[in-house]
Amino acid sequence: MTDARAETHPWTANTDAAGAARWLADKAFVVVTTHTKPDGDAVGSTIALARALRSRGVRVEVWYLGALPLWLSEVVGDTPVRSIERDGLPADADPDGIVLLDTGSWSQLDGLREWLAARAERTLVIDHHLQGNGDIASLRLLDTGAAAACQPVAQVCCDLLALPSASRLPAELATPLYLGLATDTGWFRYSNVRPPVMRLAADLIEAGADHVELFRIVEQQDEPGRFRLLAAALSSLEFHSNDRIALMSLKMEDFHRTKADATDSGGFADKVLAVRTVVVAGVLTEVSDGTQGKPPLTKISLRSKDGHGAIDVNEIARSLGGGGHARAAGARVSAPLGDARSRLLDALTQALG
Numbered sequence: 001m002t003d004a005r006a007e008t009h010p011w012t013a014n015t016d017a018a019g020a021a022r023w024l025a026d027k028a029f030v031v032v033t034t035h036t037k038p039d040g041d042a043v044g045s046t047i048a049l050a051r052a053l054r055s056r057g058v059r060v061e062v063w064y065l066g067a068l069p070l071w072l073s074e075v076v077g078d079t080p081v082r083s084i085e086r087d088g089l090p091a092d093a094d095p096d097g098i099v100l101l102d103t104g105s106w107s108q109l110d111g112l113r114e115w116l117a118a119r120a121e122r123t124l125v126i127d128h129h130l131q132g133n134g135d136i137a138s139l140r141l142l143d144t145g146a147a148a149a150c151q152p153v154a155q156v157c158c159d160l161l162a163l164p165s166a167s168r169l170p171a172e173l174a175t176p177l178y179l180g181l182a183t184d185t186g187w188f189r190y191s192n193v194r195p196p197v198m199r200l201a202a203d204l205i206e207a208g209a210d211h212v213e214l215f216r217i218v219e220q221q222d223e224p225g226r227f228r229l230l231a232a233a234l235s236s237l238e239f240h241s242n243d244r245i246a247l248m249s250l251k252m253e254d255f256h257r258t259k260a261d262a263t264d265s266g267g268f269a270d271k272v273l274a275v276r277t278v279v280v281a282g283v284l285t286e287v288s289d290g291t292q293g294k295p296p297l298t299k300i301s302l303r304s305k306d307g308h309g310a311i312d313v314n315e316i317a318r319s320l321g322g323g324g325h326a327r328a329a330g331a332r333v334s335a336p337l338g339d340a341r342s343r344l345l346d347a348l349t350q351a352l353g
């Protein structure tokens with residue numbers, strides 16, 4: 001998006017929950033959608049709003065983009081859902097209202113961008129992110145102080161159903177709303193947990209949100225292969241620089257032996273940050289060892305601990321040709337695993353000073 005467009009379409013709110021509910025109330029067919037690779041907040045907010053609209057007799061479809069979480073069907077139940085990747089874009093879909101949740105960025109809407117751009121005049125966006133594209137929707141309910149999109153969506157649901165408090169919501173709405181609140185706050189551990197988050201969580205539990213079942217569905221679904229792979233990673237664990245650096249390495253044969261796939265190593269670096277002395281952790285994954293007609297390639301994933309003197313892993317990753325965020329970053333290095341490990345260790349040792 002050009003700067004001129006950002007000026008004529010600023011990322012500013014122009015409605016509140018009551019206004020959004022009034023706008024939705026007279027719709028006949030609404031499509032509810034969200035960012036690609038939907039997470040807990042994306043799924044929770046879309047399903048809750050779809051159920052609220054359905055209970056008012058509105059025809060609703062929820063559309064998802066990109067890879068879907070493994071637990072999706074257990075949260076969605078019988079609410080009508082379409083995967084654009086799997087089912088395609090319906091040629092004849094002509095909703096009189098579109099609601100975009102948990103994002104306002106064109107870059108997160110690949111596969112639906114043109115369809116949405118042609119219909120911005122009948123689109124409502126409800127989001128909590130600091131940045132977005134104002135031209136994505138003519139009606140914008142933005143609460144950048146909210147920890148999750150599910151917070152403003154909970155209020156819209158209450159207004160749609162004329163309920164005085166979220167504690168009176170039907171349980172089938174309270175449970176997905178709780179999912180968004182819980183996952184966007186790391187199950188109520190992150191710094192975005194403020195009093196309204198806990199008040200809404202309490203109301204949703206009062207309404208019957210099944211938080212015990214949600215935790216099982218979302219957080220206790222790992223395949224055994226993932227933990228066999230973690231065992232392999234831990235057996236390679238080495239500490240450097242007075243135990244402040246932790247490195248783990250996974251070889252191609254580790255994936256074959258444990259029947260794990262590339263996504264199964266997600267979160268391994270985070271686990272090692274639990275060690276008191278460790279300030280930065282890296283996982284090196286051998287993508288190609290250079291023997292099968294492909295040049296050697298090693299993937300690096302980096303995490304660092306918050307606090308005074310925290311290591312900026314974005315900078316480290318950039319020095320290796322990658323990038324990311326200050327606390328989480330990665331790179332792909334065209335080198336065998338051992339060489340990549342040496343280069344990474346040099347960069348980390350230097351950064352620690």
Ligand SMILES: [Mn+2]
Nearest residue numbers: 041102148149
């Ligand atoms: Mn969110």
